[in-house]
Amino acid sequence: MTIEARIRELGNRHRSLDETIQRERIRPSVDSLQLRELKTRKLKLKEQITSLEARTG
Known part of the structure; x- marks a missing residue:
């Protein structure tokens, strides 16, 4: 999994937690x-x- 894909996955989990x-x-x-x-x-x-x-930029 690329770093970008991991960031997207974590972002989705973050949004889901926010909704919860x-x-x-x-x-x-x-x-x-x-x-x-x-x-x-x-x-x-x-x-x-x-x-x-920070690692990607």
Whole structure:
């Protein structure tokens, strides 16, 4: 897998997590622990994307 393909894959996962976070926020009974975990996973994906982009540019 090329770096560009990996960046796209991570970007898709990042967007998917963002959508999940948005859905969780509007739920009547938000699980703050789960929401924090989702945000942490999203941040780690963003860091991976940024790291890979730095290697290609």
